[in-house]
Amino acid sequence: MSSHHESSSAHPSLAARLEKEGEVSVADCYQCGKCTAGCPAAEEMDVAPSQVLRLLQTETPTHEDRALKSLSIWMCIGCETCVTRCPQEVDLPRAMDFLRQEALARNVANQDASDVVVFHKAFLNSVERAGRLFELGMVGEYKLRTGHFFKDLGIAPTMFFKGKLGLFPHGGANKREVANIFARARAVKKESKV
Numbered sequence: 001m002s003s004h005h006e007s008s009s010a011h012p013s014l015a016a017r018l019e020k021e022g023e024v025s026v027a028d029c030y031q032c033g034k035c036t037a038g039c040p041a042a043e044e045m046d047v048a049p050s051q052v053l054r055l056l057q058t059e060t061p062t063h064e065d066r067a068l069k070s071l072s073i074w075m076c077i078g079c080e081t082c083v084t085r086c087p088q089e090v091d092l093p094r095a096m097d098f099l100r101q102e103a104l105a106r107n108v109a110n111q112d113a114s115d116v117v118v119f120h121k122a123f124l125n126s127v128e129r130a131g132r133l134f135e136l137g138m139v140g141e142y143k144l145r146t147g148h149f150f151k152d153l154g155i156a157p158t159m160f161f162k163g164k165l166g167l168f169p170h171g172g173a174n175k176r177e178v179a180n181i182f183a184r185a186r187a188v189k190k191e192s193k194v
């Protein structure tokens with residue numbers, strides 16, 4: 001891992017925070033473009049995956065802002081194709097996840113991705129509340145917040161009978177441990193901003 005961050009410790013750059021909080025070194029990326037070439041979601045993105053890293057490498061507020069406001073961070077489906085192709089093993093999906101959380105914290109998420117943003121929040125809320133994903137709770141929250149009440153409703157019975165849509169949260173989850181993980185993540189985030 002490399003570490004060549006120029007920003008002051010009082011205002012760490014996103015690259016510095018990503019390295020510290022997410023153990024992803026954006027400096028390791030040498031812009032070969034293999035991640036972008038294999039990304040199944042690249043066509044839906046406004047900034048190519050490799051370019052998102054390039055924006056962070058500059059460690060300038062304007063470029064960081066561009067990355068945070070991009071549609072790309074919400075179009076990434078976390079498939080990890082990029083990681084397997086990357087000669088430097090840069091964990092792009094983890095970087096994208098970090099940027100999504102940061103975009104939400106700064107309230108600058110791309111408006112065109114509003115449905116994805118709601119889905120993302122509903123997913124995390126469900127995991128935090130139930131200790132693991134509770135599909136019906138997540139879908140309910142998503143529909144309430146987006147108003148898409150009847151969209152995709154036709155597939156619900158099939159999912160239910162295949163056991164993919166439980167009526168109650170799954171058992172076996174260590175709720176306390178998961179709640180601790182969320183609490184620790186919030187504490188780390190708070191510390192990094194001091």
Ligand code: SF4
Pocket residue numbers: 028029030031032033034035036050053082085086087088089090092
């Ligand atoms: S494949 Fe890896 S090194 Fe190449 S541009 Fe993508 S992240 Fe950078």
Ligand code: SF4
Pocket residue numbers: 035038039040041042049075076077078079080081082083092093096
């Ligand atoms: S994890 Fe995201 S950036 Fe990487 S290939 Fe998949 S969609 Fe593209």
